[in-house]
Amino acid sequence: MENLLSNISSQAKNCGCGNKHFEISIEKIVVNNNALQDSVRYLKEKSFTNIVMVVDDITYEAAGRTLSNLLNETNIHTEICFIEPDELNDVVANEESIVQLLLDVPESAQVLLAVGAGTIHDITRIVSYKMRLPFISVPTAPSVDGFNSMGAPLVIKGVKSTYQTQAPIAVFADLPILMKAPKMMIAAGFGDMLGKSTSLADWRFSHLIGGEPFCPLVYSITKDALVSCVDNHEKISSGTEEGVTALTKSLIQSGLAMLVMGQSHPASGAEHHLSHFWEMDFIRNNKPQVLHGAKVSISCYLIADFYKNHVKEAIDNLSSNNQNIHDPIVKKVIDNKGIILEIIEDIPNSTSLREMVETLGGVTDPNELGISEGLLKTSFREAHLIRDRFTLLKFNNEFLLH
Secondary structure: OHHHHHHHHHHHHOOOOOOOOOOOOOOEEEEEOOHHHHHHHHHHHOOOOEEEEEEOHHHHHHHHHHHHHHHHOOOOEEEEEEOOOOOOOOOOOEHHHHHHHHHHOOOOOOEEEEEEOHHHHHHHHHHHHHOOOOEEEEEOOOOOOOOOOOEEEEEEOOEEEEEEOOOOOEEEEEHHHHHOOOHHHHHHHHHHHHOHHHHHHHHHHHHHHHOOOOOHHHHHHHHHHHHHHHHOHHHHHHOOHHHHHHHHHHHHHHHHHHHHHOOOHHHOOHHHHHHHHHHHHHHHOOOOOOOHHHHHHHHHHHHHHHHHHHHHHHHHOOOOOOOOOOOHHHHHHHHOHHHHHHHHHOOOOHHHHHHHHHHOOOOOOHHHHOOOHHHHHHHHHHHHHHOOOOOHHHHHHHHHOO
């Protein structure tokens, strides 16, 4: 991973796409069988003597207890903050959790350790950023691609929004711990990566038609991570060290791509907008939360099917006789029809996407996650409104349906 980190940093500095690229502030990425021990050595090398470890009850047992014992053998003073679950026993990256951590971090703290999956990282990321403290990532499951990004998806007043904060200064992914993660979390990580199948298509479209920023280098980094993940899906399904390593590295590589771009365009399109829409509905209706990657697994193949069957046909049939022909956006789509149809054609078949998730034991039926038919229909009509991005779903809803 050190070579990958230096290579991407070097390429980003020399990229000629014209966009502002953010400097990668991550000093070290470790993915091996002794990452916890390596993290302690790193803390000593950095001369940190007062740290706060952020965990929940589950992630403490997965890695926090062992890491705490290792730290107790040093002169590093460690405070442990257990993020409290809500009334549904869910740990959520919301106002309550953020305030809890803010209040628990003493003035003497020099660095925060996020020991957990995506939610623990999001809470730690925003608090460390606001307190102007560095943080270190210690994943306990290969479940999301945001461990090393600067984006923190937070639920504030019931609305999920991504806040650009800061990346960790180091990542320590311990393979024995990741391999012990529940199978549903490994499937969720694979699903989060699979979502790039549609997010990359949305990104190309939003750049072509909406003029949104685009970087061929970042696109390539994300696409390579996706391809590596798909190529290794059988090994990932088997839970082998090679498979979990491949998944973890793909997730980290996707995070680096977002970090360079400074935003989540390459990794988050309409499939993520559906997922966020469903999550907000769950919150409003006081329903237990579902793993982010599990929702993306479903939204990805649904969006792929919608784009390849409905949107593709609708765009193919656009002509100068269209009632919206005088709209500059519609005219631009007609003028670039060939490229857009090629973008949609490049999206993998929805059946193959669904089958790969099933192979990993992931959920592919929306009803199994509590996503009703009514919610599904509403999300296809309204999910594009929760983000200011010109996805194919947004174009369909705002131009093809009128």
